[in-house]
Amino acid sequence: MDRFALRVWAAAAVTVATLVAAALPARAQISAQDLSDRVGIDQRLNDLVPLDASFVDEKGKAVKIGDYLGNKKPILLVLIYYKCPSLCNRILNATLEAIQPIKYTVGKEFDIVCVSIDPRETPDVANRKKQSYVRSYGREGSANGWHFLTGTESEIQRLAAATGYRYAYDPKFDIYAHGAGIMLVTPEGHLAQYFLGIEYSPRDLELAITQASEERIGSLVDDIILYCFIWDPSTGKYSLQILRVVQLGAILTVLVLGIGIVRMVRKEKRNPMLPPGPRTDDPSGEKKNA
Missing domain, CATH: 1.10.287 (Helix Hairpins)
Known part of the structure; x- marks a missing residue:
């Protein structure tokens, strides 16, 4: 060199x-x-979700996660909370944008199960959120496959722990700090694929649904997006870590x-540089005779 x-x-x-x-x-x-270290998503591919985890759906009916599985359809699992001021809506909007162009339809080839991480939220709140997104999705019959659940703190934590979803409550702002991403679960209840961040490729999602329906497990995804995206408890917002x-x-x-x-x-x-050629003139300026 x-x-x-x-x-x-x-x-x-x-x-x-x-x-x-x-x-x-x-x-x-x-x-x-402390909150920054307690928030994130750990990918636990092939782990089994708690099928007996109990929740309440948007109609007030008691349900279990396993109720949405076992019918040869995978589910897209989305952990958020319905009164979230910013990030949760971006996650739901990104999910909506990803499922709209694909050939599969919610309620037919796969279901979506949204679970609130805030135990204070009620089925009424969940139902309003569901109606909004089902209407925006616009495909016939999708209401039967898009579920918005609420539950107790213990059951929420149980599901979150099993899926590697780490979150924390910030009492200063009365807000939950949490990671950004969604998960695909096979019909038998195994975590098949994670989609991290707030933008999901429709093509990748469609392929993942195909594979998950066959009980095939995907691969780890790069979390470079989340690496820079953190919860800042000093402002109560998500921001880039400089x-x-x-x-x-x-x-x-x-x-x-x-x-x-x-x-x-x-x-x-x-291409080595050639050495300089011989000088043809005298430094003194006088010409030399040949």
Whole structure:
């Protein structure tokens, strides 16, 4: 590696170090908050959901998670709460956008089971939320396959623990901090696939429904989106964690520079610079006789 390449690499290292150092105070402030560490989604593929977990549907009827399984149809499991001021609606809207263009219909090839993580919510609240989304979905018969449940704190926690869904109540803002994502469960009750974040690919979802209906388990998905998306208890909102964004950007910068340097060195080895030719004039400016 020549001197120029070394200078470029050194400059990149200094830049990265400066950016990370500048972001350290933000990280220290966030890591001091307990809620941030208690919120997230751990993918537990192939684990069995508690089929006997008891809830109440939007009509006030006592039901169990297993009631929606065993009929050769997978379910899309969505843990949210219905009076959530922001993120839950984005998750539901993203779910709606993902299921609208696919060939499968809610209530026919698969069901959707939404479960509130707030034990204070009632079937009446759940029913209003259901009517809104069933109307927006617009496919005939979908009301029979889209369920909005409420339940006790113990049953909610039981289901959440089994699915790797970690959440926490923030009494300061009277809000639940939680991860962003939905889960696909096979007809026999096994966790088949996770979709993380607030945007889900219709194509991937359709394929996952096909596989889950055959009791096939998917693979772990990249949680890079959630890596930067955290709950900030100082504001009661979700926000980007600046240090993590800087870290990711720094890593990408170093990788790009590294690839560029390697290519440059290889090019120099293939096309070495020729040494300078002999001088034809005298430094003194006087011409020499041949």
